[in-house]
Amino acid sequence: MKPFSIFGVRDRSMEPSYSDGDYVIATSFGAIRPGDVIVFNHASLRVKLIKRVSRIEDKKLFVLGDNSLESDDSRSFGMIDRSDVVGKVILKI
Amino acid sequence: MKNQGIVRMAINAIDKAIGIEKVYAHCDIPCGIYDPHLAQVAAHTVLRMDMLIADLVKANDMTPDGRNKMIRYTTVKEQHAELCKHEIRVLWGDYFKPEHAATNPKLHEMVWNTLKAASKAKQSTNIDDAKALLVAVQEIAEAFWKTKGVEAIKAKSFYPSGETFVYPKVQV
Numbered sequence: 001m002k003p004f005s006i007f008g009v010r011d012r013s014m015e016p017s018y019s020d021g022d023y024v025i026a027t028s029f030g031a032i033r034p035g036d037v038i039v040f041n042h043a044s045l046r047v048k049l050i051k052r053v054s055r056i057e058d059k060k061l062f063v064l065g066d067n068s069l070e071s072d073d074s075r076s077f078g079m080i081d082r083s084d085v086v087g088k089v090i091l092k093i
Numbered sequence: 094m095k096n097q098g099i100v101r102m103a104i105n106a107i108d109k110a111i112g113i114e115k116v117y118a119h120c121d122i123p124c125g126i127y128d129p130h131l132a133q134v135a136a137h138t139v140l141r142m143d144m145l146i147a148d149l150v151k152a153n154d155m156t157p158d159g160r161n162k163m164i165r166y167t168t169v170k171e172q173h174a175e176l177c178k179h180e181i182r183v184l185w186g187d188y189f190k191p192e193h194a195a196t197n198p199k200l201h202e203m204v205w206n207t208l209k210a211a212s213k214a215k216q217s218t219n220i221d222d223a224k225a226l227l228v229a230v231q232e233i234a235e236a237f238w239k240t241k242g243v244e245a246i247k248a249k250s251f252y253p254s255g256e257t258f259v260y261p262k263v264q265v
Contacts, residue, residue, distance in 0.1 A: 006104070006113055013118035023104050023113065039116050043191070050116040065118060076127075078192045093101055 003028055005087055007039055007048065013065035013072070014050055018092060024050070026087030032056070037089040038063070040080055048086060061085070127188040129234035133258055135177035136230045139214050140223035140254045142170035147220060167218075174215040177226065181207050181233060193240050203232055227256055234259035 009022040017037065018024065026039045036053050040063070051063035051073055060079035065071025074080065107113065145166045149159060185204045194200045207229040214226045231247065238245035243261045250258035 007116040008108055008113045009118060010115050011118035015118075018118065020118075023101070023108075024116070048114065048116040050118055067118075071118070076188065077190045093104055 002087075005039070007050070009050060013067045014052070015067045017052075017066050018050060018089075023093040024089045025091040025093070026089050028087045030088060032061070032082075032085060032088055039086045039089065041084045041086060042077070043081070043084060050089065056082075059083070127184060127237070129180070129184060129230070129237045129259070132177050132180035132184070132230045133227070133234055135173040135180060136211075136223070136227040137250060137252050137254045137256065137258075138173040139170050139177065139211075140220065140227055140256060141252065142166045142173070143214075143218050143220045143223045144254065146170075146218045170218075171215055174211045174226070177230060178208055178211045181211075181230065184233065184237060188237070189240070193236075197236055197239070200236060203229070203236065207233055224256070227254075231257070231259045 004025060004027050006023060006025050009018045009024060010020055012020055014037070024037075024039070032038060032053060034053050034055055037050060038053055038061070039048055039050050040061075041047075042049050049063075051065055051071075054062045054064045054074070056062075057079070059082040061082060062074040062079050064073045064075070104113070146163065149163055149166070152159070154162070181204060189200060189204075207226070210222070210226040210229045214222045216222075235245045235247075238259070238261050241261070243263075245259050246262050247257045247259050250256055252258075
């Protein structure tokens, strides 16, 4: 896992915080807490998603999109594994 | 602000040149609106069309109007059996997740059987085939509501098909 990675954001489910076309820098350093925005690998879709951590139970995370009406998140695909997290977003460009 | 704009322009240029990896804010569209309601309505329609076809056969109505009715009933039956298959495919492909299949190991088989039952209902005018489709769709409806943590109840449908409907038990 890289200490820092840059990603281009696509789609609108994290608006107004992150919009289509934004870039974010994520780090694999540090603890993840509820409220953090993370990039993670979606196990079955095989894409990376960006969502906000709502709650943490053991090694599972419940993630939600800020734009709840346009977000497919843990409400539909369930909790994600901590091991699928790529990094925590620390900067938007 | 101006500096941020310059940085963004630079990153944009790098993205175009070498391609920065994308993260998706969501997976498909997605609207997040899934419901087995439409599949059930379609299955009820298939059953109702078979009932009307049976009535027409019994009446031995070979007039132009009678033939016209037969074509219309058959067309609607065909369309709704296909609509039923479409709705089930959407639930299967877009809504159900591996976690759901893990907790309900029969899920894939249930979907497969339902699609087969819909094809059989298309091929015949046998009321029992249409009823078998409805039963299969309702099993998926019950499985769907279970994944939502919502109790499902099978109750009177109020449709002229006379069969049941699986409803979510909603707390008001």
